[in-house]
Amino acid sequence: MMTILPIFQLIVLSNAATNEVKEVKIILLDHDLSEISRNLTRKITASDHFKLTGSLFSKKQALEKMQANEADIILEIPNRFEKEFIRGEKPAIQMLVNAINGQQATVGSGYLRNIISTYSQDILSEVHWVPQSNHSSISISTRYWYNPLLKYTDFMVPGILAELTALLTIVLTAMNVVREREIGTIEQINVTPIKKWQFIMGKLIPFLCVGMFIMTVGLTVGKIIFHIPMAGSLILLFVYAFVNIIAVLGFGLLISNFADTQQQAIFVAFFFILIFILMSGLFTPIESMPTWAQHLTKVNPLAHFIAVSRKVLMKGSGFVDLTSEFAYTLILAIVFNVSAIWSYKKQE
């Protein structure tokens, strides 16, 4: 196992953890519906970095989609765009970028800007009836939504906070139980009529308190030192953290059932922790991962934790926007803990 795990890690991570962004979700608000604007749309959708998730006419609707995480970028083409372009009046295309996800936002909007400016140069040759005018060009105004100044700490700190909380609790539980196995105290417990679920609960509850405490300290530090935004309900975030910590603790306990020594426990815990972190969306946006890797993130409690803490703190998302994260995390919590109870052996 000691050799298979790192090899697995090498394969999975080098494919999934990429700097490239893919499938940036775009919503188009084309108020002009002219030939030039349609051609531009075609150029954008032809690129495999982008995925057109809707063509709408109402900005309000488009923003709602962004709130629901169905759009990374809203591209708004004003009416009279074609006319102004031909007259050389430099019409402005507006780009609204969902900056909750730093990389998707900066890299994605960079790509898009590139496509648009290339297009504005090519336009003259492609659209034949356009009269020759050297002044014709397109200007782009960009606005970053949810993180207007694209502050790195604003999207990293909530993510790192979620990460630290999850990791510390995984390691602490796994180590704690294995340490008892090494010292021998667990034998004195196993010789009592204690039920397996009681033992697991006995380990879960204290570490759940530790986890919630870490979370509280982290949020406070984030607020005081990094001035992270707190747009949404902290209660909602804590309720979610409660479920998530139960899930990761279950995972830690599961690891402890298969380790005889603390070294083994650490090794296995760190193997999973590394995968959890690198495939959590903390660095590489989940949308940019290959599809199979995106499916893997569904069983990664950390990915959900990071998504929720960013959405709640930066976007002010409410419970309805987080139902899928809540559902997956709840399922993980149940699966991990039931497996931990089930695989705990009172008898050798």
Add this chain to the structure above:
Amino acid sequence: MNSYSIEVENLTKKFGEFTAVDNISFKVAKGEIFGFLGANGAGKTTAMRMLTGLSKPTSGQGTVAGFNVIRDHEKIKTRIGYMSQKFSLYEDLTVRQNIRLFGGIYGLSNQEIREKSETILHDLRLSEVSSKLVAALPLGWKQRLAFAISMIHDPDIVFLDEPTGGVDPFVRRQFWEAIYEAAGHGRTIFVTTHYLDEAEYCDRVSIMVSGRIEALDTPTNLKKQFNASTMDNVFVKLVR
């Protein structure tokens, strides 16, 4: 109801190819002090772990406190106490906290735990150190505390795995007095030791060699049978 608290037939434990306990059969009467003797590695701990439900027998049958060792190992655990060879109370908890913890696990009420705590602290003269960490106690005190805690739920049988290992003769004496007192209340005591002089304190002893029980009787009868003056001599003759 039968009058045996432990009955075992052909109990065997293998670790891979290696047979640690090889077809042992014996009966222990209620209230008996049963000594389980043997050199290091003879298989005493392994046998005891099967009887206490900590280890699954590879083959064989048996009952402990009236429950089947294969099927009802969790029920056995309600009726037995166990003191492992390796000291295994929580060293980073205080004396009182350890008593509380195990009292709670065995399902004692708060009232019962309070009473038991006072009795144990008083009997072992540990009242003064009751809020000290167990780690700070001398080994002899730790062992006696572990013994007392193993009986916190009033079990029918107590299993003691080398309870006097590494402690000085004075504490050993004290410990055996405590064993006698526990047996006086009708409890069965199953005790392993490699101090052969301690065999004399037992009602009956079995001598284990390489996983098998090679002799089993009262100390007096064994000495007669092997024509030896001490248990030490019995052992030497048996091993040779």
